[in-house]
Amino acid sequence: MLSLSLPTYNNRLEDYRLSGDALTPRAPRIPLTRTAFAAAHVVSDPRAERDPWLGSPAVDWDNTLGFRNWLWDQGLGLAEAMDTAQRGMGVDWPTAKELIERTMREARAHPLRPRVACGAGTDQKDLSELRNADDITAAYGEQMEAIEAAGGQIILMASRAFPAIKAGPDEYAKVYGKLLDQASEPVILHWLGDMFDPALTGYWGSNDVGAASDAVLSIINAHEKKVDGIKISLLDRTHEEAFRARLPDGVRLYTGDDFNYADLIEGDGTRFSHALLGAFAAIAPAASQALEALAEGDTQAYRQLFDPTVPLSREIFKTPTQFYKAGIAFLAWLNDAQSHFIMPGGFQSSREITHYAEVFRLADKARLLSKPDVAAQRMTLLLKLHGIE
Template structure:
C-alpha cells in the first residue's frame, strides 16, 4: 500500500515499497576484506529521565540485539565510537559498560566476530587535559579498560590535542607513548572536521598533505603496533594516495561513507578495508557485496553496492554529525530494534522529510529486509508528525 511521504519541497507524494529485499545471512565464503560496522546505542524509553542531562538509561537488550544482527551477517563491530554517540549523549562510563557487554556477547557468538573498541579521553573535560601528559594518562585509562575486556583498541581522535594547539611533534610523542605500551596492534583514527569541528587541524596542522606526512611518520616508527588507520575525510583521491604510502601489513580502513564501493574494491594494487557507520545501515547489502567480491564476482558486487550510495549520502548529509539518527531509524524499520529512542533525544536531530527519503532510498537499495514491518513503522512515524 502506498504511503504519502513528505518531500524536501514541502509536498506529499505517494510511495509504495518495491518489495525486493535482500535476505540477511552469513557469508558462505571467507571475506577478503575486513569489515567493521560502527553501531549506535538506544535508550530505554521507560527508564530514561531528563534525557538532555546526565547519563543515558541504555536499553541494553535492544542495543545488543542490533549487534547480533550485524554479527549474524558476518560483519565485525566497531564499538563505542562516534556512531555510539560518544560526546553526544553517551559518556565514558556508559561506553565502558557497552564495551564490556559487547565483548561478552561477541565471545559467545558462534561466528566469533572481531570487535574493535574506541579509546579516547572523553572521561576528562578539556580543562582537565591541559598538556600531553594529561592526555596520555586519559588515553591509558580507556585503553586499559578495553584490553581488560578483550577488545582491540582503536585510538580515537581526541579533541584535547587540537585544543592545546598541539604541533606534529606533540602528536608524535603522545602516539609513540601509547603505541609502545599497547598489548596488541591498534587502529589509528583520523576523523575529519565535517564529523567533528573540534578535530580541525588534527595531526598538527590544517594542511592535509602535512598532516598525512605527520601520521605516516608515526605509523612508520611504530609499524609493529599499528594494525591500520581508519580515515574519514570523505576524499577518495586522498585516501587512494595515502594507502599507497602505508608500510606493508598496515591496513587502510575506509571511513568514507560516500565512496566506499570503489575504495574497497581497489585499483588492482591497493584496496581499503572498511570501518563504516554506513555498513550498520546497509548491512545485508554490505555483507553480500563483500561475499561477491571474495568470489571474484565484481558485477554482483557493484550491483549490490551501487543503490546503497544514494542512501548513504542521504544519511550522512550535512550536518554530517547527525547521521546516527538515520542508522537507528533503519535498525527500527528492519526489526533489529523495537524502537529508535536515542540518548539525548538524538532521533530528533533529523526531520521527517529526511526519514521519508531514507525510507525510499533504503527500499530501492533492497535493505528493508522486512517490508511489511517497515511500512507499518513508517506509517506510525508519519502519524506522529500529523501525516495521514
C-alpha cells in the first residue's frame, strides 16, 4: 500500500497509509429518485493567465468542461456558474456567460443528456449601479435572457445588491415577482447563508431566519407554478426540515446543506430534500452510488456510502466556509478529473497545506481517491511545494 508523511493540525508529520479501497466512478444502474445537481468549479489556464488578481480569468476550457463531463458520466446534473464557480470571487459575468454557453453545448452532446441549471445574478453591474428594485430587476433580467438563450434552466442566485440597498420584504417580493413572471420555465430560487457570503446577511429582508422564511414562502406561494424549487444553504437541518414541510405540493426543496445532506436527502419518511450541492462535485462517485442505492430501496448501502463522506465535506466547508471551492478543485486534481490545481485568482492558496492533507486522508477513508497512485504522486508534489519532503 502507498504511504505518505502528512502534516497534522498539531504541527506534526504522521505517516498515512492509503486504504486501496476506492469506488470506481460509473453511471447509475437505474433512474434516481432524487434530483441531484453538483455545483462545479472553474479551472484556470496557468499559461494564459495574466494578472490573476485583476480582470477576467483565463479559463482552461478543456479541464473545466472535462470535469463537467466526469460528473455527467456518473448520472449527476450540473449547477453551472454558481458561487462554486467563484462568481463574485474571481469569475465575472462575461466569463460566466461563456461558461454557460460552452457547458450547454457540451451537455447537448453528452449521451446521458444531463440536466443543467445555471445561475442568474446581478454581478455584471457594480453595486453602486444597483440603487433600487428596478435596477436589480433589469440586471437579473439580462442574465436570465442569456441563460434561456443558451438552453439552460434558471437559478435565481442570491444577489448582494438587496442587502446593499437594505431592501425589505416588499422589495424582494416586487423584484422576484417580476422575474418569475418573465421566466419562460419554472426556476430555482437560491438562499445562500452569510457563512458562504457575508455580503448576503439579512437576505429576504430580515436578519431573523423565521421572518426571512415567511417572506420567501410568500413569494413562492404567490408564484408556485413558476417555482421548480428553492435551494437552501444555511447549514441548519432543523430549519430546512421545517421549511420543507411548508412548501406547496410540487415545489422541491434542494438542500445546499453540505453538513447534513445525507439525512436531509434520505428524508423523514414523509418528506425529503433533493440536492444542489458543491459537496457533490467533491464526492461524486459516492453521491451517485448512494442515490442509486436509495432508488433501489437499500438504505443500509446508502448510509454506508454517504456517512464516510460527511466528515470530508465538513472539512472542505469548514470556516471560513467561502473558501470551500479550493477543496473541490483539489479533489478533482487528485482524481485526475483535471490536470492541474490552478484556480481563478489563485484561489487554490485560500486553504493551508494541513487542510489539504486532512482532505486527502478523509477522501481516502470515504473511498474517493479513485486513482491512488495519481493521488499520492500529486499530494507529494503539493507537499514539496510547501517545503515538506
